[in-house]
Amino acid sequence: MNPWAVYALSGVAMFSVGLVGLFSHEHPVKRILASNIAGSGVLLVLVALARREPTGAPDPVPHALVLTGIVVSVSATALGVALARRIARIDATAKAESTGASDPEAGGGSA
Amino acid sequence: MNTWLPLAVLLSSLLPGLVIFLLAEEQRVLRTTLNLTAAGTKLLFTAAMAWGVFRGRHYETRLPFLPKADLVLRADTFSLLFIILSAVLWFVTTIYAVGYLEGTPHRSRFFGFFSLCVASTMGIAMAGNLVTFFLFYEMLTLSTYPLVIHRGTPEALRAGNVYLRYTLSGATLLLAGVALLYTLAGSVEFTEGGALDGVVGHSVELTVAFALLIGGLAVKAALVPLHGWLPVAMVAPAPVSALLHAVAVVKAGAFGITRVIYDVFGVYRVHDLGVLHPLAVVAAVTILYGSLRALQQGDLKRRLAYSTVSQVAYIVVGVSIFGTVSTIGGLVHLVHQGLMKITLFFCAGNLAEELHVHRVAELRGVGRRMPLTMAAFTIGALGMIGIPPVAGFITKWYLGIGALEAREPWLVGVLLLSTLLNAGYFLPILYTAWFQAPVEPWAPRRSRRWEVGPALLLPTVATAVLSLAAGVFAGADLSPLGWTKLITEREFRP
Amino acid sequence: MSPFEVAQLPVIAALGVPCVLLLAVVVPGWRGWAMRLAPWAALPTVGLALASGAPVHWKSILLGMRLYAPDEVTRTFLLFTGVLWSLSGLFAGGYLRESPHRASFWGFFLSTLVGNVGAVLAQDIASFYLFFALMTFCAYGLVVHERTSEAARAGRVYLVMALLGEALLLAAFFLIAGTSIDLPLREVPRVVAESRHRDLISVLVLVGFGVKVGVVPLHLWLPLAHPVAPTPASAVLSGSIIKVGVLGWLRFLPLGHASLGGVGGVWATLGLVSAFYGVAVGLTQRQAKSVLAYSSVSQMGFLTLAVGLALGAPEAAPALVVAVLVYATHHSLAKGLLFLGAGVLPATGRGGWRGVVVLVGLAWAALEIAGAPLTSGAWAKLTLKSAESAAHAAESLPTWLSVAAVGSTLIMARFLVCIVPGASKEGKPGWGVLLLSWLLLLVADTVVFLRPPVGAEELPELVVAKNVVSAAWPVLLGVSLSAVALASRRWRAWRVPELPPGDLLWFVERLVHPVWAFMTREVDEEEPGPEEETWGDRLLGRFARLRSTLLHEADDGEANLRQLSHVGLALLLFLGVFLYLVTRPPG
Amino acid sequence: MSPTAWMAWPVILPLLGAVLALLVGRKGVRVVAGVASVATFTASAVLTWEVATRGVLRQAIGGWGPPLGIEWRADGLAVLMLLTIGVVGPLISVHALDHLGDREDREFLPLWLFVWCALNALVLSADAFNLYVTLELVTLASVALIAVRRDRPGLDAGLRYLLFALPGSLLYLLGVALLYGLYSALDLGLLGQRITPGPVAWVAAGVMTLGLCLKTPLFPLHVWLPPTYTGAPTPVTALLSALISKGSYYVLLRLWLEVFTPILDWQVGQFLGVLGAAAVLWGSLLALSQSQLKRVVAYSSVAQIGYMFLLFPMATLGARTGAVYLVVSHAAAKASMFVAVGNIHQAVGITELGGVQGLAYRMPFTFLAMALGGISLIGMPPSGGFIAKWILLEESIWTGQWWWGLVLLLGGLLASAYVFRILRGSFLPLPPGVTVRSIPLGNELAPLALALIALVLGLVPWFPLELLAVGTAR
């Protein structure tokens, strides 16, 4: 098969791994990683489509789409990570309070 | 002139209702005056419209609503029969309710929903097509539910539950039927002689639609298998059970059935479909079942409730017998039963309010303590049994003759048997009230002149006199019977 | 048609006056003078009977009320009804001076009067039924006036039988009315004769009014009601209320229009049976009034006989109708005399000139009932015999009638035996009005006998020897038999067994009572008992259980759906099914 | 400005408003947000007027034709959605101002403006990839909104929503990639013309439908909805249920009725219909079994979404009208219910069903709002819900698939069960020892206004119905 199909298939494979991973792991960070992997899988498919014609410049439109796609997935990941971190902070302080360790300042608590 | 009047009749109870909602609990005088003026204006509008229709003028308000169905309010002779009944009885019941609920909480809410309920009854009466009818039919359920659970006690809530379960499933059946008809016939305007001329064949679908419509309406008309909610809803305060369960709600069902048979399918088509006879049989069974169950009820209001179940079936039987005389009988009973039954419920309310008497056995010798109330009760009871000169006799007379005219002799047997059963559960009450001495002397009267509050007594006597007059002056043109003859002449010529 | 012409005034007065008085009695304020005027309420009816009014037709009342038709039947009935009601009213004025429920008595008295007079005047079916029902229900008030338990039982039996009768009548009226809602009574016999259900209507009318007349199987309420009712009430009850039943027969049966041999024959024999049965049971009674009641049953038997024959032979119908009218008039006034006499005697006492006058009057009335020669009784029986002979009934009929006459004499003797010894020597105060009204009735009886509104042509016959003899021997035989019985009774050797009044009733009650108890089984429970387990409630119970299990299942279902792996699986399945359905060739 | 120019403002104004609100910092946020809201609403109204009079409007952004550039299309359906968002959204945000603290306000308002901009863009856009970007913007803004209060349930809800919405968007993006790969076009119109049955089109359709069903969410994939709606602050939940979940449904509707029609046959429609019916029954059943007020209303959302999916088996114009009308009236009714629940929570502090006791006297406007909203959910006559139910019922009988009619009727009954279970309590006397904190009038009037919209939709349906007809002449 010509090269683009190989990459497209590998993109699809990455997407499957990401999607299945997303629904088989509980830990939020793991799931964020899985969604990132799925995202890059789709983008790989898109870029592979751009390169189907062996000669000449590749099709720029998928490239622009992928660029936007990457930015969107980064923002989603950043937001997800921020949320996960915040939850972890609250759990950590809660666990700290419950085990008696005085942790006055850290108690961010809900506003 | 003839486009805004139906709307005016509708709004004359809808708007005050909404305003009353906003009134604070303490503004008693303002609320009562608003109530009474609203009832008064409605009476005026109704009278004007009745006079207009009598003169042959045509009233219709048409508002755009759905692509295939407008919101149509039309006042023809038949709808006026129901409007006049509701308007008059609403006026009387408002006075009664003001007196009855003196000092109880949440009266603004009560009178708000009370006016909404009458507005929806007006809407049902004036509906020009099936969709408008269904719209107001549902609004009636919505506005009566808060009244049934007005007291807020657990029994009231349980009664409300049962009431909702029945009425909502009925409404679902009705909606299915209406939708089926609308797809079959395009738009279903109530036209004399039936609106389904466009539909040829489809007899199976038509029968299914008829069954659905009648099933839905039978819940409110309390025909036998679907009557369970009526006795349970008696837990509501007296004015509610008086106006709603004796007049507005129950009549809406019967009125609907008449509309479906005469103005949607047309008598001939229904007759050809062969569904008229089963309906008559169900109604006859309801008549007997209602009376039999009434015999067993110790509580006065439950006994009256079961009597309502059987009496409304008279209307349905009258309408579902293929002949003008029986139709007249059925339709006129719409008014007569309303007048008589509201009198009985008012009396029950008076007895409950004044002497806290609820069971029939506790009525010993009450005639001496509350002569006028018991006199009204006697008139109502005799009317129910069908003894002239009270209005009930006229109905039985026309139904009997109509039955024979339509070659349904078995119906005469049902009528006579039910007359005896009615006597069976009303005469003992009269006997205990008038001819038995009370176990221990009754509480003395609160005021020298009135045996019970004037606001409670005058409506009771008024409705009793009305039901007597409807019987005695039945022959007159403007009497309910006269008006019903006009209806059959103009609209229901089979 | 102006509201009313002058000629219609008497008709309106006949009905109007008692109505006004009735309203007055109801209103506490006017009760005083209303009760004083009440006795004269029936006078306008007598006036109407003597004078003549014009038919009234009020289209808007009820279903087009028509009143008064100037025919014999109406005039005769108006006469004796008016006379009997006014004199009973006068009698009641004195009789009830001190009784507690006077107001309610006068209320019911006046309303029954309105019903009675209205029924006679009514000329259309609906109005007739209105007044007939009014009379029936208000008579109940008179029966239970004493408020005793026997009165209550009598009232209940009376009302139940009356209601059954009325139900049959209603059915008959439906059949008669057919499609024309308000049918004048004039055409009713013709309509009935021509209608498809002629025989059914006749039977219904006969039985319906038979309950009121007291034909044998339907007479059970009569002997119960008379003893408990106050004397003037029982006088009116027996005198004119029962006669309305006969009026009903005359109005609604196709007499003279069709011949119903079978039905007529049966009814005639029933009449005869009543005559004898009345006497047989009457003799066993202890109370004077129940004896009189049974005497009425037997007398009515004669009328039933006449009507039955009229049904069978249409050509003899007019004569028979006249005979019935004569007999009714005679019986009404004579029976009134006896009942009021039974009330007067204890008041005036046996001694003194008052006692003698009353005893003589009672004896005269008894003779009249027995049909002694030269009395109204003989006149009535004579007209009856001549009419029956015209109807060429069975030859043995006249002999049967004579035997029945013997019976009547015997029962009259029984009555005198019961009433006379019981009364005390000196009477009670306030006997003046009672005696006056009784004497007036006696005078009226003789005047009506001499100037009869109908059947005057038979009077000269009375004097003919043959008739005197045929009238005399049964009476003499009866008197001698009673003398023998009286004598033998003194040696106490033979006691007549005492039958409870209403004889067959105890048997019927055994039948009806359990049914009624079953139908009203939950009425007496104090609190409404366990919410009766109708099939509806069981269904609701099962529905509630189903609902809660369903909801729990749903909760668990939702919980395991929420697991991530299951969501992933759902995603995959969704895609798989989607692709399978899309790629499958349609259809 | 030319009429088509008016199509830009509903998108640009909220975006500009959001940016300025961020720029202005602490003090002027409310003023800027207010001005932006009013401006956007007027822009939407003017655009509606233009479309109502002139018919479908199209604008190629940047002047480039469809295959290359992105095109806006404003037909009756799009404009009606614009109006719904423009009316329901601000009302909810008015309520949110009093409901949330003032710190949250500074973050709520800009985020709400971003959501508004995204929804308007989504409704107007006719480009597959652009729809992906708008969907993502809506999702991320919603996640931020859910977590605005920084409390543990809010954060949990936000993360769960994000981690369920992301796969949905990625599935959709994969579909777009496949379509672009085969037809090298992203405009829905072009795709609709060029589409031919084949593995690429089927898989693309399948994957896109799956993604959008996960985001809407449809029955088997709805598990994230109840915990998210309960965790989020109430005004945000109102936004989520009334408007945000409708975004992905709108995209699915556009795809099925304009792009995939040739390749999707009868069975697939029935499949979505069956899932919709299951959603109705499952949602209603669970709504009946909940004890928390918010969860009951949340599960009722699952049921109502089930109704909307009854459109796909019928796929006629009438069914589309019915479904869209249901979307609009559901937005108003559900928003009023959630806001009312918020009021109760704020006033009485009880979240169980008992919280409703004595409501009818203490807070009559909130009670009326819940009643009217509830009636619209059941589909009883004087409400928008009834009109939608009526049209769908007629359509189901007309197309001979009467069983969907049965689902509608049964759903109505079940809905009445849980709605009246809530309303019934409000007639009971106030439970002892419960003090009712008075809440500002603005808070009480907001749900009432929303409920009245649902009522007016029921009484004057001909205007929206005519509007919906614009652009279906094809």
Next chain:
Amino acid sequence: MTAALLDACLALCLPLLAWLVLRTESLSQSVVLFVAMGLLSALAWARLDAPDISLVEAAVGTGLTGALLMHTLSWTDERPPDVAARARHRPWAVVAMAALTGMLGWAVLSLPSDDPGLTREVDAHLAESGVEHPVTAVLLNYRGYDTLLEIAVLLVAVLGARAVNPRSERTTPEPSRDPLTGELFRMMTPALLLVAGYLVWVGEHGPGGAFQAGAILAGGGVVALLTTRLGTPRMSSWRVRWALLTGPLLFIGAAVAPLFSGRALLEYREAQAGTVIFVVELALTVSIAMVLWMFFPGMRPARAERSGKEPS
């Protein structure tokens, strides 16, 4: 031949690596593997002649996201992995992956193999777009609207991330005692700024542009954050806000201007298209840099003695 071998090996490694990332138990290991995968995918983009993308992937996809994840790991504790559940799921997971790949692969493979896509249309209008590099033309002219919304996405993300992180959490960083990083940062900054500037400029006619430059600058910012006293930019200071929002404001202004002269949204005049795009791109670079920089919450609060575990 070797190119085909490289492609095949790359295409095979990526999904395998991905599966490894998700299968490993410990978080830190999976993050490291994730970074490795990112680099490999950057290589793949390069192989597929997509220099812009590989640059962005390397800088943002792998660099920044990796750093962010690493940073977060130090906060979240190791949740005890429930090995049993994982074991139970694994066979099902493999089957699911295979099924999914099969279905999607069937579609991908049936795509036409030598389809030029929109290359010709883009080249045809390249002259009017005001830039030579087709990707920048598509990104900022043909589908400029996408980019506008994308900027909104970025703003929302940063607003969400900052909102979630209360001010009390942000710490005043004290200088890290390690001299090496300090010196490294001082040397690196000028080079960084130069490269970013070049990238923005070269975007006109070659791979590069706002996103790549922004990413580089943000990288610098993060290093500054980790090494020097430079605290995380806070929304409360107007300077940060202006830096963040000038880009979007300018872009909106450029988009709305044509509306007032009768043209459609974002329809630049052909003449000024080039300059407008460049100015907008410049402003956007600053905004993107600020956004990506603000994703970092700054150091963990030094004062809070974490119970036991020292940051790894």
